[in-house]
Amino acid sequence: MEPWSCDELDAAAECLARARYAIALTGAGLSVESGIPPFRGPGGLWTKHGEPPLDGYQRFLADPRRAWEERLNPAGPMRELWEALTAARPNPGHAALVELEDLGILKCTITQNVDNLHRAAGSARLLEIHGNATLIRCIECVARYARESIDFAELPPRCPSCLGILKSDTVSFGEPIPPDVLERCFEESERADCMIVAGTSATVYPAAQFPMAIQERGGDLVEVNPYESELTALCRHALRGPAGEVLPQLVERVRARL
Numbered sequence: 001m002e003p004w005s006c007d008e009l010d011a012a013a014e015c016l017a018r019a020r021y022a023i024a025l026t027g028a029g030l031s032v033e034s035g036i037p038p039f040r041g042p043g044g045l046w047t048k049h050g051e052p053p054l055d056g057y058q059r060f061l062a063d064p065r066r067a068w069e070e071r072l073n074p075a076g077p078m079r080e081l082w083e084a085l086t087a088a089r090p091n092p093g094h095a096a097l098v099e100l101e102d103l104g105i106l107k108c109t110i111t112q113n114v115d116n117l118h119r120a121a122g123s124a125r126l127l128e129i130h131g132n133a134t135l136i137r138c139i140e141c142v143a144r145y146a147r148e149s150i151d152f153a154e155l156p157p158r159c160p161s162c163l164g165i166l167k168s169d170t171v172s173f174g175e176p177i178p179p180d181v182l183e184r185c186f187e188e189s190e191r192a193d194c195m196i197v198a199g200t201s202a203t204v205y206p207a208a209q210f211p212m213a214i215q216e217r218g219g220d221l222v223e224v225n226p227y228e229s230e231l232t233a234l235c236r237h238a239l240r241g242p243a244g245e246v247l248p249q250l251v252e253r254v255r256a257r258l
């Protein structure tokens, strides 16, 4: 017996098929299914190695050269994370969201994950609210570059366009979400009348605001998560299970309704 019922799946599919503007919010649960360790909870990197300093961005600004030396030669939990990120491949949950986008149903995916797996799977309309670990961002002009295109001979590397200091695109502790991304997340949430919330309890600001705003305006939330979350009570449909199993079945049922 599946942990979710066919009736629930059908109702959620109906909801998506009727939606005028559906978007998705994804988080760590989707990455865990691709073999990337979570930060917190059982097996979490910080559970094992201790919480990182909460002022990572201020430390970067105080000594960007040293921050880059550490980043280019990761040790301990950062090394474990890099190895997992390098080995990770998209799972059927990522692929299902791409399919939903191709069907014209899903207009945008907002992710809290930095692992590049949504892009690797083919998501075209993607907002990476915590950045992307394969990209480098200029802290002055916010231009983003592929890591391979940057010369690390001198540290910190400089922006080819404005000579500003370059940093990983991944948003550090204490660092503001890049305003260009944040603004687009708010715009998409304002337009949405339906949101799939997959693999995240969406309790961390600012991601928590998006589903709440949609629900307050009368929109529908479809939760896909093995566990109940603080958001569950607000969700029209709650599908209990891993995204890699639930999302493909959901998309199949949406397709049948188009």
Ligand SMILES: [Zn+2]
Residues within 6 Å of the ligand: 138, 139, 140, 141, 142, 143, 159, 160, 161, 162, 163, 164
């Ligand atoms: Zn720049």
